[in-house]
Amino acid sequence: MVPGDDIILTQLRRGALEYCVLALLERDALYGLDIARRLTADGVLLASEGTLYPLLARLRKAGLVDTSWQESTEGPPRRYYALTGEGRESLAAFRRTWKPFRDAVDSTLSGGPS
């Protein structure tokens, strides 16, 4: 990777990763490790699994997700994260904004609006 790629990626993640987490929780409540595994699968969205936890704490503090404890087949109960009504609204708002934003960036990068 050319030096600088990491920094760009970090900055891009900052705005989008939270909504990716919300999107993962749209259908089912998930526990931390499960969310981390899904986000690190492609190596783009999450650099290291540990950084997920401050983000989850922030989402909960903002009232976008809620936690509950559910039994696991192995080991102690796990903390599950679920989307709140506000989280759902927030995700919908991001979806509305994201597409035009992405299209504008794409078209600008490829040489101006067609």
Next chain:
Amino acid sequence: MTAPTTHPLAAAYLRDLELLLHGVDPGERAEVLAGVREHLEGTTGPNASDDDVRAALAELGPPQAIADEAYAGRSPQLAVVTTVVADRPRGTLSAVWVPIVVGGILGLGFLMVLVTGLGGVGYSEVETTSSTGETQTQLTSVNTWMVLFTLPMQFFVVVLPVAAFVLASSLWSRPERVRMILAVPIITIVLAVLPWLGYTITGTELGLNIGAWAALALIVLVATWIFGHDVRLGLRRAREVTAGST
């Protein structure tokens, strides 16, 4: 259940992270640490080798990266979002008073059972003379019914209120909820049945006493488990949740 995090490498990692998070709000710090600890428990088994733990820690990334993310979250624009929604009432009963109230009700329940039990596991002898003139002595464990008669009252005073709180709250997992709801009625039944069982099996007063003492020991055990585990966990989780959202 805490075996993986007591691995020296994992413990050192968590300690480093805790130190690095010192500037973060205490509730958020506790939540992040709990999340990372749970993550480690999920990725490394109780008998994980040094290499397993090292690999799990490598996937988590350096503690500094986690701390950076925690501090980055305090950017002004996110702070706005936080203040807008933070003062709204929480959807689920997760305040600190919930486990305290549940613990209080359960404590009352255990006390009720003990008082009923300590009333003495009494019995009465009933002598019946049959038409043929033979005299039969029958031992009736009176207390069995006396103890069982408290069940309906318990249902309203203990079971129903505890169920209402723990089912509405998100602080406990399903088995934890079931345990807390059923603990008091189950030990009541045990207290009623064990002395009777002891008497029925052995046919002696000693059997009855052994049954009674076994029941009392079981009650102490169950109460210790419910308070030391379920109520305490609920309290810890509630502290995390409320400290994180103010």
